[in-house]
Amino acid sequence: MTVGVLERLRNELGDRVDTDPAALEEARADKSGQRSPGAPLAVVHASDVADVQATLRIASATATPVVTRGAGTGLAGGANAGPGEIALSVRGMTRILDVRPDDLLAVVEPGIVNADLNAVLAERGLWWAPDPASRAISTVGGNIATGAGGLLCAKYGVVRDAVLGVDIVLADGRLLSLGHRSVKGVTGLDLTSLVIGSEGTLGVIVRATLKLRRLVPGAPCTVAATFPDVRTAAAASSAVTAAGLQPAIMELMDATSLEAVHRLLALPMPTPGAAQLTIQTDGPAADVEADAIAAVLAANGGTVSLTHDPVEGERLLAVRRSFHPAMERLGTTLIEDVAVPRSGLAEMFDEIARIERDHGVEIPTVAHAGDGNLHPNFVFDAPADGEVPAKIWEAADDLFRAALRLGGTLTGEHGVGLLKRRWLAEELGDDQWRLQREITRVFDPQGILNPGKVFAP
Ligand SMILES: Cc1cc2nc3c(=O)[nH]c(=O)nc-3n(C[C@H](O)[C@H](O)[C@H](O)COP(=O)(O)OP(=O)(O)OC[C@H]3O[C@@H](n4cnc5c(N)ncnc54)[C@H](O)[C@@H]3O)c2cc1C
Numbered sequence: 021m022t023v024g025v026l027e028r029l030r031n032e033l034g035d036r037v038d039t040d041p042a043a044l045e046e047a048r049a050d051k052s053g054q055r056s057p058g059a060p061l062a063v064v065h066a067s068d069v070a071d072v073q074a075t076l077r078i079a080s081a082t083a084t085p086v087v088t089r090g091a092g093t094g095l096a097g098g099a100n101a102g103p104g105e106i107a108l109s110v111r112g113m114t115r116i117l118d119v120r121p122d123d124l125l126a127v128v129e130p131g132i133v134n135a136d137l138n139a140v141l142a143e144r145g146l147w148w149a150p151d152p153a154s155r156a157i158s159t160v161g162g163n164i165a166t167g168a169g170g171l172l173c174a175k176y177g178v179v180r181d182a183v184l185g186v187d188i189v190l191a192d193g194r195l196l197s198l199g200h201r202s203v204k205g206v207t208g209l210d211l212t213s214l215v216i217g218s219e220g221t222l223g224v225i226v227r228a229t230l231k232l233r234r235l236v237p238g239a240p241c242t243v244a245a246t247f248p249d250v251r252t253a254a255a256a257s258s259a260v261t262a263a264g265l266q267p268a269i270m271e272l273m274d275a276t277s278l279e280a281v282h283r284l285l286a287l288p289m290p291t292p293g294a295a296q297l298t299i300q301t302d303g304p305a306a307d308v309e310a311d312a313i314a315a316v317l318a319a320n321g322g323t324v325s326l327t328h329d330p331v332e333g334e335r336l337l338a339v340r341r342s343f344h345p346a347m348e349r350l351g352t353t354l355i356e357d358v359a360v361p362r363s364g365l366a367e368m369f370d371e372i373a374r375i376e377r378d379h380g381v382e383i384p385t386v387a388h389a390g391d392g393n394l395h396p397n398f399v400f401d402a403p404a405d406g407e408v409p410a411k412i413w414e415a416a417d418d419l420f421r422a423a424l425r426l427g428g429t430l431t432g433e434h435g436v437g438l439l440k441r442r443w444l445a446e447e448l449g450d451d452q453w454r455l456q457r458e459i460t461r462v463f464d465p466q467g468i469l470n471p472g473k474v475f476a477p
Contacts, residue, residue: 024082025061025078025079025082025084025106026039026061026062028078028081028082029062029064029075029078029106032074032078033064033071033074033075036064036065036066036067036071037062037063037064038062038063038064038065039061039062039063041059043063044059044060044062044063044107045059046063046092047059047060047063047087047089047092047099047100047101047107047109048060048100048101048102049092049100050092050093050094050095050096050097050098050099050100050437051092051093051094051095052094052095052096052097052100052355052437052438052439053352053353053354053408054097054100054438054439055100055406056100056101056102056103056105057102057103058102058103059102059103060087060101060102060103060104060105060106060107061084061103061104061105061106062106062107063089063101063106063107063108063109064106064107064108064109065109065111065112066108066109066110066112066113067112067113068113069187069189069195069226069227072108072110072189072224072226073189073193073194073195074193075106075108076108076189076190076191076192076193076224077192077193079106079191079468080191080192080193080466080468083466083468084104084105084106084468085104085105085106085468085469085470085471086105086106086108086191086224086468086469086470087099087100087101087102087105087106087107087108087220087470087473088108088109088110088165088220088224088225088469088470089101089107089108089109089110089111090109090110090111090130090131090158090159090161090162090165091111091133091157091158091159091162093154093157093158093162094162094166094434094435094437095355095357095434095435095437095439096166096219096431096434096435096436096437096438096439096440097437097438097439097473098165098166098219098220098435098436098437098438098470098473098474099162099220100437100438108224109131110129110130110131110159110161110224110225110226111131111159112131113129113130113131113132113161113226114129114131114132114133114136115128115129115132116128116129116132116137116140117129117227119140119141119144119146121144121145121146121232123201124146124231124232124233124234125184125201125229125230125231125232126141126146126148126229126230126232127227127228127229127230128160128227128228128230129161129226129227130159130160130161130162130164130224130225130226130227130228131159131160131161132159132160133155133156133157133158133159133160134148134150134151134152134154134155134156134158134159134160134163135155135156137160138155141232142235145234145235146232146233146234146235147232147233147234147235147236148160148182148230148231148232148233149172149176149177149181149182149233150163150168150169150170150173150177150178150179150182151170151171151172151176152168152169152170152433153170153171153341153344155170160228160230161225161228163179164179164183164186164215164216164225164228165215165216165217165218165219165220165225166179166217166219166433166434166435167179167180167216167217167433167435168433169388169391169393169432169433170388170433171269171271171340171388172268172269173388173390173391173393173433174261174266174267174268174269174270174388174390174391175266175267175268175302175390176233176268178433179216179217180213180216180217181231182230182231183199183212183216183228183229183230183231184199184200184201184202184205184212184229184230184231185197185198185199185200185201185212185228185229186198186199186212186215186216186225186227186228186229187225187226187227187228188215188222188223188224188225188226189223189224189226190223190463190464191223191463191464191465191466191468191469195226196211196223198211198212198215199211199212199229200229201229214459217435218460218474219435219436219437219470219473219474220469220470220473221460221463221464221469221470221473221474221475222459222460222463222464222469223463223464223469224469236268236302236303237303237304238302238303238304238306239306239328239329239330239333240268240300240301240302240306240330240333241300241301241302241306241307241309241310241326241327241328241333242298242299242300242310242326242327242332242333242336242337243297243298243299243300243301243310243313243314243317243324243325243326244296244297244298244299244324244325244336245296245297245299245314245317245318245322245323245324245325246290246291246294246295246296246322246323247294247295247296247297247321247322247323248291248293248294248321249275249293249294249295250272250274250275250295250369250373250385251366251369251370252295252320252321252322253272253274253295253296253297253322254272254295254365254366254368254369254387254389255320255365255366256297256316256317256320256321256322257270257272257297257362257365257389257390258362258363258365258366258389259316259317259319259320260299260313260316260317261362261390262363263312263316265309265312265313265316266309267299267300267301267309267313267390268300268301268302268303269298269299269300269337269390270297270298270299270300270388270389270390271297271298271299271337271340271386271387271388271389272295272296272297272365272386272387272389273295273296273298273339273340273343273386274295274369274372274384274385274386275290275292275293275294275295276382276383276384276385277343277346277347277384277385277386277397278290278294278295278296278339280343280346280347280349280350280384281339281340281342281343281346282339283346283349284342284345284346284349285338285339285342287339296339297317297322297389298336298337298339298340299313299317300333300337301313307328310326310328311326314326340386343386343395347384347397347399350382350384350399351399351400351401351402352399352400352401352402352403353397353398353399353400354397354398354400354408354412354416355395355397355434356394356395356396356397356398356416356419357393357394357395357431357432357433357434358393358394358396358419358420358423358428358429358430358431358432359391359392359393359394359423359428359429359431359432359433360392360394360423360426360427360428361392361426361427361428362389362390362391362392364392364426364427364428365387365389365392365394367426368392368394368422368423368426368428369385369394371419371422371423371426372385372394372396372419372422375415375418375419375422378415378418379411379414379415379418380411381398381399381400381411381412381415382398382399383396383397383398383399383415383419384396384397384399385397388432391432392428392432393432393433394423394432396419398412398415398416400412417443420440420443420446421446424446424447429447430443430444430447435474436473436474437473437474438472438473441472441473441474441475441476442476444474444475444476453475456475457475460475
């Protein structure tokens with residue numbers, strides 16, 4: 021059967037079917053640190069919608085699993101393709117098909133990189149707001165398929181708030197156009213929302229109608245505040261939102277992550293135990309809001325510095341932006357992504373400190389404090405077998421349960437993929453897990469779209 025699939029793909033798609041060992045190897049992994057057990061059958065480099073349809077028709081006819089890939093920057097293992105599977109890359113579909121400044125929308129293909137799209141939009145005074153820290157390397161289609169978030173979400177929303185519609189190719193090759201171009205639209209069920217965050221299990225996103233904003237005028241103001249410990253910093257961030265203030269960015273770094281970044285950037289070492297909040301305000305009221313936020317932080321135990329200079333502001337924010345490279349220097353990391361209600365942030369940091377003690381692991385943590393989304397990083401020595409050690413999973417298990425106890429969720433923005441599928445039923449409950457699984461079967465009766473991801477077999 022394998023030969024049959026490859027032959028059929030080659031007959032229809034010619035040299036877009038890639039069996040070069042390097043390409044197959046690359047398709048086995050994303051940035052989660054997970055790798056599939058072996059090489060996929062082929063990587064199909066789709067160049068247009070017809071290529072995607074042809075691939076899926078062949079996959080359906082031969083019951084061959086298909087793993088859709090954008091840029092492969094995912095952190096949940098969702099794009100990892102393994103033996104017997106077709107890796108379908110839409111990375112080459114990068115066209116901007118339409119930009120309507122008056123309607124504040126753009127229609128794009130899925131493979132365009134977030135930052136590349138925004139560079140084009142900026143020339144017209146426009147902006148697609150979702151800003152994952154990976155925006156320079158991840159695709160708009162991948163952002164939609166994972167329901168990505170980022171630094172600006174508390175004020176400007178996540179991907180879910182910035183998509184009007186998607187065109188998807190179903191498992192059998194049919195093309196569906198979901199959603200609408202109007203601001204309002206409640207015709208039928210909201211299938212666009214269902215596709216956002218579906219991690220390649222419902223269909224292949226081949227076009228997206230994006231909701232744009234006008235670029236925010238003026239320069240942002242940046243406030244950096246250090247606190248004696250992370251709990252005080254977390255409580256101060258909750259005080260900012262409780263005061264009715266709306267920063268564009270509010271990022272928290274605990275002591276271990278702050279020290280690691282200072283070491284990476286060769287900055288003077290921070291006071292031991294100190295945590296940091298970096299906050300940016302923007303828009304016409306940026307100055308006034310920054311002053312008000314600085315006052316709240318000072319009243320809540322922070323040592324505050326404030327700048328109206330955008331270059332200095334970027335320098336302060338660079339500390340937060342350097343978190344991922346700093347973690348890479350510490351060892352192998354399991355990058356986690358839990359979210360809790362904003363008021364539960366300080367308590368979640370207490371839980372992380374407890375888990376560090378109980379399990380004897382180090383967990384440097386940053387948080388998008390404005391929306392209660394934490395990224396605890398479990399650091400460990402690279403294992404010979406490439407697998408995350410059982411001891412780390414036990415600590416992660418403890419972390420997930422703590423987040424759920426606090427009314428939170430297993431994943432704020434990275435998705436379930438492979439990494440969190442074994443905890444999914446715990447959050448959803450058995451009935452909802454089954455219902456969701458049945459919904460995927462309506463879109464994909466044979467179960468060939470990203471099998472084994474999100475829903476454990
Ligand atoms: C340094 C770094 C920083 C990061 N920061 C953030 C952050 O701040 N916020 C955040 O949310 N994430 C972040 N991420 C994670 C990652 O970048 C996002 O999940 C991103 O949205 C993935 O996009 P991608 O194009 O790389 O998708 P891929 O990794 O290729 O795929 C991700 C998932 O989407 C599916 N998929 C991809 N394209 C399509 C499509 N066209 N149709 C259907 N399914 C598809 C895949 O099957 C897979 O399940 C970060 C990653 C790194 C490495």
